Amino acid sequence: MKKFIVGVMAISALFVCSWTQAAELRDDHPEFHIVQPGDTLWDISEAFLKSPWLWPEIWHVNEQVDNPHLIFPGDVLALVYIDGQPRITKTNRLPNGTVKLSPQVRELSRGQAITTIPLDAILPFLVSARVVSEEELQHAPYVVAGDEGRLANAADNKVYVRGIIEPEVSKFAFYRRGETYIDPDTGEELGVEALHLGAGVKIRSGDPSTIRIEDSVAEVLRGDRIWPTNDEQLRPYYFPHAPTSEVDATIISVYDGVIQIGQYDVVVINRGERDGIEVGHVLTVHQRGKQVEDPYAKDNKNVNEDGSVKRFFKALVNSKDTVTLPDEEAGTMMIFRTFDKVSLGLVLKAQRPLHVMDKAKTPY
Template structure:
């Protein structure tokens, strides 16, 4: 099973944009772009791209790889990014700084030197664990039926009895608790349930009931909590920011981590998933939902008009499930809300 460190390395490797391409159409530049920029600690590739381009996710289309630079896809504080024009197209190139580089291995932490593509800390905890489950999975999952030694709640190093685990196919489990339902933003159709991460469990004995040892608990375990094999976590594969392969329209249906105001670097839930054609790395525009207001000019007191949706930001999908997805808000030009629409980049 890939470790969390390996997943983070894959994220950094994929998002360091390890390829170059020639754009089919001219990439729009930021009118205030500099001709050169010196990278500083704390930068991300997305931030740097935004200094040069109106759409930072199109960075790969204009990135020029210098074959004379060892490992040219890693960018470090002190490096210089320059913009030139070739055949009417902008081109971004790397001029190494004077800082002494370490060995050109894939880096996974800021202390390793290379800057990340996006703020990894913002998505780290969402890269694994079954944060979304459907009703059938809940119904079929083993569940806590009792605790050892007279305990009425479970915590770290307490044994729990599970109904039922009949094989040793999996030895490590996540303990989760069904949370709020996720519903389609238009139809209200049930898409799945939030799965609250409670902790981990180690299988000690199979049977009905089976015995597990609770470990690393973040919440107290209660009777009815479900167990899912830890090695069924979905590893985050290498991916590249891009437009969806097909036209997709959806809505923001939730925001994670108890945030009420949605802004840059918050993680949101979309009511579209891989069964709808959405993929990890897809970039989408956000449209702020237009309010319904009363027309005070007309003599009718019940006459209202719905204002148009307005552009409000950009998000990047970093994990998909069959019916929903998790996305990171990369840009927000105004406060965002649950119910705002998401569409393909224009």
């Protein structure tokens, strides 16, 4: 509960901070929008704004009501002007001018509010994604054996685990070593991906403890690691916003092993909490410029700066002149999970195919 309150306070702070960018309306923006089931805040913001991450600048709420920033299906959003500036606000007036009558008591839970992005696209990663250091992996509790001598264990099987130092914890998730993330710019090891195998509950404490596997997406083997699960991560509230400082990151991995990255794919970037990356940061993805052969450079004095000796040796080894094309803006992503040195982002839009090694930068 404490984490939820802190999260809401952080989100609310975004609405009162000063932005260096001005929210600019789309040319084809609507005057009203009736919120439908399945809408996301990102979709609505895209309908009104050229830069959807600037929604906090244009959103106008009644601070006297509970949870004023939450939007529910059925709400009517209207574009109004306050002191000459465009604002989006809730209204009870429908686009045709009639007044929408609402019950005097409207009991809606936070869970019924629209989400900022499609929650089903990131929910598995909120629950299971984990990046750890080599030391954390080495010293994590581990499966020493399966019940009845089983080598591979699945749902409803029992396994025996050593190294649990939090006796009050009862719910755990199983993991196995995955990819080691390396910074392509510095060569630094950024962490190890922990592959999620399933979840279980402790039914007997001791050394070893006994854990019953409740669900599994892969077989649990000897040597696999476990960590406590965190139920508070199941229903987070995100709000997209631009970083306040320059971010120059690189996509270093993509989940599900796809080659071409598209909308709603989850990627890993080589920047994390230590670099100031926050949940909700929106980054522009730039397709890295290719290196292409330039057969015309050698004959153009304005391009070719090689001396005669260098040109001779290049010809001797049949070295070709090349040029690196500029990076091109190709999409938008939002950070939804951060670790110390890396972060996970959801691709919200891809104008062209994205790839590992493409850049992710502060939007302008």
